[in-house]
Amino acid sequence: MDSQKEQIREAMQSIAARRQGHNKLVYDRTKKTIVAVSTTDYTTTGLNISAEEADMFYLR
């Protein structure tokens, strides 16, 4: 039982980590600069520009 719980917990952590790593580039009107934000919680994170994300602009 504990083993199952542990597996579920690890799986949840893995999903959470994957989501945190998925950023979108946005233009922050207040800062007047492009920032990368997590698509899940919109917390500003470090820039992580990739080819796939390059056209994922939107305005914040």
Add this chain to the structure above:
Amino acid sequence: MTLLERLNLENQILNRDGMSQFLVRYYQPGNFYYICGDYNSSGGRSYTIWCRIPDYYPTACPKVYVHKPNPLIGYGGVSINSYKVSHSMHTLENDSTGEVQICHWRQSRWDSSITLNKVMLKAMLWFEAFEQHLATGQPIDNFVSTMKEA
């Protein structure tokens, strides 16, 4: 719609989107419209973007240049100006003073519905990618995708 009406609309959009630093202005002695504004990157560097609005805008795609710094020094001390037309660096022919021209839109996909706020967004992304190039030495197209053919 006249050019002036269009540019008034463009300025409204730029203001709405928080890009007042890139408002279109009129240069009376030369009788042309232009954008000359600063972009402060997420990395804390400052760049000046220069864009003369073409006479046949919006039918014609505007050319966007790096006014400052000039030369623009890239990874390893190599100037971006020296690349001139470069697919991997997303640059086109320098202007007469050697300023780097940013390739922001594929000509075949340009049409009159595209507004200057989008052009400026593309230019700002190019600077962010340039700073990734500075940090890693990798070409700019490793950080921004190439627009597909129409």
